[in-house]
Amino acid sequence: MTRRGYYAAVDWGTSSFRLWIIGQDGSVLAERRSGEGMATAAKTGFQRVLDAHLAAVEAPDHLPIIICGMAGARQGWQEAGYLETPAKLAAIPGKAIAVPDVDRDIRILPGLAQRDERQPDVMRGEETQLLGAADGLGGGRHLVCMPGTHSKWVRLSGETVEGFSTFMTGELFDVISRHTILSHAVADADAVAGDNPAFADAVAQAREKPALATNLLFSVRAGQLLYGLSAADARARLSGMLIGLEISGALATAGSVDGICLVGSGGLGALYRSALESQGFAPRLVDADEAVRQGLSAAARLIWPL
Amino acid sequence: MTRRGYYAAVDWGTSSFRLWIIGQDGSVLAERRSGEGMATAAKTGFQRVLDAHLAAVEAPDHLPIIICGMAGARQGWQEAGYLETPAKLAAIPGKAIAVPDVDRDIRILPGLAQRDERQPDVMRGEETQLLGAADGLGGGRHLVCMPGTHSKWVRLSGETVEGFSTFMTGELFDVISRHTILSHAVADADAVAGDNPAFADAVAQAREKPALATNLLFSVRAGQLLYGLSAADARARLSGMLIGLEISGALATAGSVDGICLVGSGGLGALYRSALESQGFAPRLVDADEAVRQGLSAAARLIWPL
Incomplete structure (x- = not known):
């Protein structure tokens, strides 16, 4: 890598893995994509998958890593819990948990849970997309649609998630x-x-x-x-x-x-x-890719201020 | 068989086969059930499956056979077409088709089709259950529910099927x-x-x-x-x-x-x-079993009057 990395941002879903090395000026220095999602990594080892991608882009040893998605599920790398609705998006980074017994500073962001016995719901990964997308929405109430295997529709009021439906x-x-x-x-x-x-x-x-x-x-x-x-x-x-x-x-x-x-x-x-x-x-x-990278970056800058 | 059979009634679905030998007084002289539905019989041969069951109950050679269900589908034994809604239940037996090139008189009853571009629908087998069930309903408009893999809800007015939804x-x-x-x-x-x-x-x-x-x-x-x-x-x-x-x-x-x-x-x-x-x-x-047997019997008595 020609320029020094600031942190690595990882979106680790059920069936996909994406990593970006981000510079101090916010630019993307390197990118990796693969199908080694949680389903694969739970078998081959999360650290092994991550290390291989970091080595492929010659990431420095000290580089901290911010992760969102299913890597934080109970059956993932390290359970990262849930923030409960109504939830302020700005509170997400503060609830990140550190992966223990590793040589780097690796944090996994929590998901969101709606503890409502009539309409229980959960998300992991989309809360970070929201964090990235919310900036551009301004105030007011917005309905945010995130299509996918399990599509999420979020009722967002300013920077607060009122509730959501999968x-x-x-x-x-x-x-x-x-x-x-x-x-x-x-x-x-x-x-x-x-x-x-x-x-x-x-x-x-x-x-x-x-x-x-x-x-x-x-x-x-x-x-x-x-x-x-x-x-x-x-x-x-x-x-x-x-x-x-x-x-x-x-x-x-x-x-x-x-x-x-x-x-x-x-x-x-x-x-x-x-x-x-x-x-x-x-x-x-x-753009969903852009949103998740911006959400991960917002969290990284709060956790590791320059 | 101790008493002489009048006809055999067969409900031949996608995944099940049921046969009853019916006597002149309407009593059930013998019964067979198996998983040799259309899916199986399309491979092993419809006639072979039927002959084996008839032999097992020592059915006489001359015995005519009335069949309803998926045996009449395009991918079944012999395509039996559809009666179109609105359809009078009493018209079903008259649309039975004879299986060609066999040594017995074998008739397959048609299905029902709803030719409506917004709500196209089809059934095969349930129309015979309806024929058997409708007798007991008297006049008026009834909503008839027939639960299953593909549940049917029929709008029945007197003996006329106005329409239905699967x-x-x-x-x-x-x-x-x-x-x-x-x-x-x-x-x-x-x-x-x-x-x-x-x-x-x-x-x-x-x-x-x-x-x-x-x-x-x-x-x-x-x-x-x-x-x-x-x-x-x-x-x-x-x-x-x-x-x-x-x-x-x-x-x-x-x-x-x-x-x-x-x-x-x-x-x-x-x-x-x-x-x-x-x-x-x-x-x-x-009772669904009772209804299909009564529907098959009503058709048989119209086709082969005593």
């Missing part, structure tokens, strides 16, 4: 398209295109009649049998129904908000943008 | 409990007990807030993490949410009805009864 959209899309009778209908189709009319149509149907969700799913199969629905349209309908149902539920519990913010990236971010726009919303867009 | 409840319960993050929460639990308060509570939550369906699912995982939800309660909640969502959707499209009829059997029938009763309904109960 929707199993991504995981359901995966298991329904692979393991149910719909697998025949959606087989061999490409990734869903947000501009496919079948997608927007399904978003609208599910938003209008959420109670019919599992009936609408079956209609993909019936549509194939009776109308020769193509695999691409079938896949678009399945995706649109699950995302439309999610939007319907998130908005039903949101109350009055000043705006919707979409923290996403890649194809999935584009799909949610398309779904929201088709329903008449104009979400503010924040 | 809900993927059973299949979703199966794939969610086996292939998603909830698999840890529900693992090793016994079958869901309808009198578990967690079941009725989840039915109520999903019925009240159907838009939150995929969020309520995730709350099973969060409930386990934050409140140590037991596997039995987690499983009851998952089942209750999916059944509550189904009830919510079915009632939303039912219009005004004179009563709800539940055509079920065994544990699943008891679970749906419990769910409906917990929501203040008093469904009329019809």
